[in-house]
Amino acid sequence: MSAIPPAVQQVLQARQDATQTQIDVALLGQNLDVQKQTGDAIVQMIAEVADVQKQLASGHIDVRV
Secondary structure: OOOOOHHHHHHHHHHHHHHHHHHHHHHHHHHHHHHHHHHHHHHHHHHHHHHHHHHHHOOOOOOOO
């Protein structure tokens, strides 16, 4: 038998659940940031490929180092 009354256990559990929810939301926010950065990088790569395609179509290509 637990020495902690059921009402106190419920409050403690609710606080633990709230803390876990805050952690979950923070992690989801970080995941969203990473996905946005990945998406931005992909968009940049596509733009660069489109630029190269235009240069090739016009008969020349500029090489950047």
